Amino acid sequence: MLTLDRVSKVYKVGAFGGTELRAVRDVSFTIAPGEVVSLIGESGSGKSTIGKMILRLIGINGGTITLGDTNVATLKGAAVRDYYREVQGVFQDPFSSCNPIFKVEHIFSLVRGVYFHSLSATEWRTKVAEALGAVALEPGQVLHKYPHQLSGGQLQRLLVARALLLDTKILVADEIISMLDASTRIDVLNLLGELKSRGLGILFITHDLSLGNYISEKTVILRRGRVVEMGETSKVFGNPTHPYTRMLIASVPQLNRRWGDESITDPGPCRVHAASPSGSAGTALLVEVEPGHSVACFRVDEGLPC
Amino acid sequence: MSLHITDLRVYYRTLAGDVKALDGVTFEIADGEIMGLAGESGCGKTTLGNSLVLLDGRMKHVGGTVMLDGIPLPIADFDAMRHFRYRDISIIPQYAMSALNPIRKIGKMVGELLESRGVRYGEIRPELERRLELVGLGLDVLQRYPIELSGGMKQRMVMVVSTLLDPSLLIADEITSALDVSSQKAVAQALQSFRDQKFVRSMIVVTHDVSILYQIADTLAVMYAGKLAEKAPTDVMMQRAKHPYTRMLIASLPEVGVRYAEHKLTGIAGTPPSLLNPPTGCRFRDRCPLAIEQCAEEPPFVEVEPGHSVACWRVDEVAAPKDSAA
Amino acid sequence: MTVGAVVASTESVGRRREILYFALRGRKVLISSSILIFFAVIAVAGPLIRPGDPNAFIGPLAAPPDGQYWFGTTTFGQDVFAQFASGLRATFTAGLLGGSIAALIGMAVGFVAGYRGGVIDEILNMVTNIVLVIPTLALLIVVTAYLSARGIFVEALFIGLTSWPWAARAIRAQTFSLATRDFVDLARISGVRSLRVIFSEIAPNMSSYLFLTFILLFGGAILIAASLDFIGLGPTEGTSLGLMMYNAVAWSALPLGMWWWFIPPGIGITAIVGSLYVLNVGLDEIFNPRLRES
Numbered sequence: 001m002l003t004l005d006r007v008s009k010v011y012k013v014g015a016f017g018g019t020e021l022r023a024v025r026d027v028s029f030t031i032a033p034g035e036v037v038s039l040i041g042e043s044g045s046g047k048s049t050i051g052k053m054i055l056r057l058i059g060i061n062g063g064t065i066t067l068g069d070t071n072v073a074t075l076k077g078a079a080v081r082d083y084y085r086e087v088q089g090v091f092q093d094p095f096s097s098c099n100p101i102f103k104v105e106h107i108f109s110l111v112r113g114v115y116f117h118s119l120s121a122t123e124w125r126t127k128v129a130e131a132l133g134a135v136a137l138e139p140g141q142v143l144h145k146y147p148h149q150l151s152g153g154q155l156q157r158l159l160v161a162r163a164l165l166l167d168t169k170i171l172v173a174d175e176i177i178s179m180l181d182a183s184t185r186i187d188v189l190n191l192l193g194e195l196k197s198r199g200l201g202i203l204f205i206t207h208d209l210s211l212g213n214y215i216s217e218k219t220v221i222l223r224r225g226r227v228v229e230m231g232e233t234s235k236v237f238g239n240p241t242h243p244y245t246r247m248l249i250a251s252v253p254q255l256n257r258r259w260g261d262e263s264i265t266d267p268g269p270c271r272v273h274a275a276s277p278s279g280s281a282g283t284a285l286l287v288e289v290e291p292g293h294s295v296a297c298f299r300v301d302e303g304l305p306c
Numbered sequence: 307m308s309l310h311i312t313d314l315r316v317y318y319r320t321l322a323g324d325v326k327a328l329d330g331v332t333f334e335i336a337d338g339e340i341m342g343l344a345g346e347s348g349c350g351k352t353t354l355g356n357s358l359v360l361l362d363g364r365m366k367h368v369g370g371t372v373m374l375d376g377i378p379l380p381i382a383d384f385d386a387m388r389h390f391r392y393r394d395i396s397i398i399p400q401y402a403m404s405a406l407n408p409i410r411k412i413g414k415m416v417g418e419l420l421e422s423r424g425v426r427y428g429e430i431r432p433e434l435e436r437r438l439e440l441v442g443l444g445l446d447v448l449q450r451y452p453i454e455l456s457g458g459m460k461q462r463m464v465m466v467v468s469t470l471l472d473p474s475l476l477i478a479d480e481i482t483s484a485l486d487v488s489s490q491k492a493v494a495q496a497l498q499s500f501r502d503q504k505f506v507r508s509m510i511v512v513t514h515d516v517s518i519l520y521q522i523a524d525t526l527a528v529m530y531a532g533k534l535a536e537k538a539p540t541d542v543m544m545q546r547a548k549h550p551y552t553r554m555l556i557a558s559l560p561e562v563g564v565r566y567a568e569h570k571l572t573g574i575a576g577t578p579p580s581l582l583n584p585p586t587g588c589r590f591r592d593r594c595p596l597a598i599e600q601c602a603e604e605p606p607f608v609e610v611e612p613g614h615s616v617a618c619w620r621v622d623e624v625a626a627p628k629d630s631a632a
Numbered sequence: 633m634t635v636g637a638v639v640a641s642t643e644s645v646g647r648r649r650e651i652l653y654f655a656l657r658g659r660k661v662l663i664s665s666s667i668l669i670f671f672a673v674i675a676v677a678g679p680l681i682r683p684g685d686p687n688a689f690i691g692p693l694a695a696p697p698d699g700q701y702w703f704g705t706t707t708f709g710q711d712v713f714a715q716f717a718s719g720l721r722a723t724f725t726a727g728l729l730g731g732s733i734a735a736l737i738g739m740a741v742g743f744v745a746g747y748r749g750g751v752i753d754e755i756l757n758m759v760t761n762i763v764l765v766i767p768t769l770a771l772l773i774v775v776t777a778y779l780s781a782r783g784i785f786v787e788a789l790f791i792g793l794t795s796w797p798w799a800a801r802a803i804r805a806q807t808f809s810l811a812t813r814d815f816v817d818l819a820r821i822s823g824v825r826s827l828r829v830i831f832s833e834i835a836p837n838m839s840s841y842l843f844l845t846f847i848l849l850f851g852g853a854i855l856i857a858a859s860l861d862f863i864g865l866g867p868t869e870g871t872s873l874g875l876m877m878y879n880a881v882a883w884s885a886l887p888l889g890m891w892w893w894f895i896p897p898g899i900g901i902t903a904i905v906g907s908l909y910v911l912n913v914g915l916d917e918i919f920n921p922r923l924r925e926s
Contacts, residue, residue: 186573
C-alpha cells in the first residue's frame, strides 16, 4: 500500500531563486494492491510531478510518501534498489524511454545487471520470455530490434513487461497511452486491467477523463497542484460536485451527446464551509460529500470567501 | 466554394524508395461544409492536408487533380500556389502554436506576416480586433509575448491570423491535440463559429480525435494506409458506419460512462501496413475480421446511400446497426 | 507510426549504408585524411630513411635542396628533411598528448556538471571560467622561468591543462539536454548508479560529438605547441616544426633567401591543422545529415 500524506513540491525559480513555484500542494491519497487510481489533471496540475516523486526521480519538499511503513524519501544505497524492486514506472513517450542507440533488449539487461546477475543465461531468457508473454509479445520478434523499428504500442508493452520483471507491487503509469493510436490504446489499457486483477496497484496519470473512468476504481482530480475532488470513480463521475470537475466533464467531447446539450447547474455553496463554517478559505481540507467521495473548498485558488 | 479531389496521389521521396503516403483519394466538399478527416498515425491525413497548400521538397505529386471552384490547383508548383495561398486556401499547420517567435510581440508578428502577404496592417486592424474579440481574446493580446499566452489562447490567435483574409477553404491540422480538455472545447467551438460567421466557407479538420469531430463536423472521412475507407455525414457515420475499420475504431473509443468491469472494449490487433511497399488489394485485409478472398482485389470507393461512400466489398452484408456500448 | 516515423525508420535502415557511403566518398574526409596519413607516414618513416640525430652537423652549410638533402641544409649544415621528419613526430606527439589531456579533463568536468546540475554545476562552471580567463602566455613564461629543462611531456601537460574549457562547456550543454530524456530516468529507476548512467547511457549517445571534440582539441594542441615553440617557449631539447621555424627566423633565413628552411615546417603545420579542421567539418556532415551539401 502506497500512501501519500500531505505531499508538496516547491520549485525556486527566477533570478537568484527568489520566487517560489508551488507545483504540488498538500496532496494525500493511497494506492492499494489490486486497484487502479486515476490521477486526472490538465497541464500544469502537478500530476507528473507526483509520479516522479513516487519514483524518487525528484525530491519531496513537504509531507511523506510511504510504502508500507518505509518512508520513501529517507532511503539510501541498497534500500533504494530494494524500493525499485517493488515500485516501477512507465513514461509517456516510448521512443524517448528507450535509448535509441541500443537494441530494445538493453532495457531488460539494465535490470539484469542490477538485480539478476546470479541468473544463468537460460534462466534469464525464460524470465524475459515470461514477462513478454504477459504482454502478448514474442521475444524473437522484438528483442533484437531497435526502438525506431517497433511501433509505439509495442514499445509501451515492452516497457510494461520490463516493469514486471521485478516483484512490482505499485506501477506508476504516466500518460502511457497518450502518444498511442486509438486502436492500440485500448490494448495497453486492457493490459493494465489484467495487471490489476493480478494484484498490482496502479497509479494511472492522465488528462483524459474517459480513459480514467474506464479503467480506475478511484479518481483524484488535481488542479494547480491541489486535490479538488477525489473518491470512487463512479461517484466522482456520477455526481461531480466541485465546479472544476463539472467543467472538465462538460468539456469532454462525447460520442452520444453534443456540447451545449447539457446545462451546468449551480453546484451550491462550498461544501467545506457548509460543514465547518468557521474554517477559512484556502484550506486543504477535503470534506466527505458521500461515503467514498470527498471534495475540496470551492474557492481555494481564488482565495475568496464562500 | 466547392472542392473536388480526384484520385490524388502524393508520395514521399526517401533513400529507400517512395513512401506512398497518399495513394488515390477522391472526394468533394460543398460550400459551407466542415469535413472531419480522421485516422490514425500514418494514414495520410496530414499529407492530404499539407499537399493541398504546402507541397514541400520531400513530397512529389504523382497523380490526380484538385479543383477549387472549378479552377485546377497547381499544387505541385510551389511558386504558382503562392497566388492561392492564404487568400483562397489557408492552413493551420500542425505545430503552428509552437512556431510563434518567442522574442516578438504578437502584434508585431502579425503585422510582419500580413505585410509579407501584401496586406496593409493598418487597414486590416479593425477587422483583426473584431475577430479577436469574437474568439474571446482581449485586444491586449497583441501587446503580449507568446510565452504569456496559454496553449488555447495561442491556438485561437493562430486561427484568427490564418483566416483574416476570408479564405474559401481552411485546413486545420491537429489543432486541438496538444491542448487541455477545456481549451479543446473553446478552440473547436471557435472553429465552428468561423464557418457560421462566414469568415471561412468550408473547412477540412484533420485530427485523430473522432469525438471532437463528432461535435463540430458535418461530414466525416476516415482514412487508412493512404486511402479513404469511408466518408459519410457525421450522424450517419456514428449510427451506421459500414467499413469494418470504421466500426472497430468507433467501438474502441471509451465514451464517458463505459467502464472496464462492465464492458471490456477491444482494440484492433496488428499494425498498419508499411507504405513503402503497400500490399495489393484492400490495405486493411490483414487486420480485418471480415476479410474474404475477394479482398485481394482492391475494393472501389462507392456510394451506398446519398453522401455515404465506403471502400469495402462486403458493404451490403454489413447492414446491422452499430452495437451500442453498455 | 506517423508518415514521418515511417520515413525515418526506412531511412535509418539504410543509415549505416549511408554513413559508409558518405565516409568513403565525402571529399572533405578523403582529402583531409589523405593529407594527415601522408604526414604521419613521413613522421614514422623519416627516421628510418635518415637515421641519426636530426640536429647533427653533417652536410654543407646553407645548401639548397638537391638529390641528397631533399630539403637542403641549415646555416649549420643540419639536414632539414631529417629535422622535418623528426619534428613531425614531436608535433604529432605534443598534439596527441595535449589533446588527450584536455579531452579527459573536459569530459570529466562537462559530464559531471551537465548530469548533476545544481551546486556542483555552479562550482565547476566557476572553475571553467577561471581557467578560461587565465592569461596562458603569461603563465607559461612564469613556468618557463622555473623549469630549466622542459620536454614534450611538460609542454603537452601545459597545453592540456589550459585548453579544455570550451570542450567542457560544449559537453556540459549536450549532457544537460540528454539527461532530461526519459531513458535516463528509466536507467535510474532500474537501480543504475549515476556514474554508470553517464558512461553507459549518455556518453554513447554523444559518441560522434566526443570524437569531433577530440579532433578539434588535437588540432588546437598542435597549433598551440607550434606557436609556443616558435616564440622559444617549447621543449629545450629535440626538435619540432615550430622550433625549426624559430631557428629559421633567428638565423635570418628569410632575408638570406633560405626558403627551404622555413617553408616545409610552415606548410607542414598549416596542412596538418587545416586538414584536422576540415576533417572535423566533413565528419560532422556525415554524422549530421542536415548539413550535407546535396
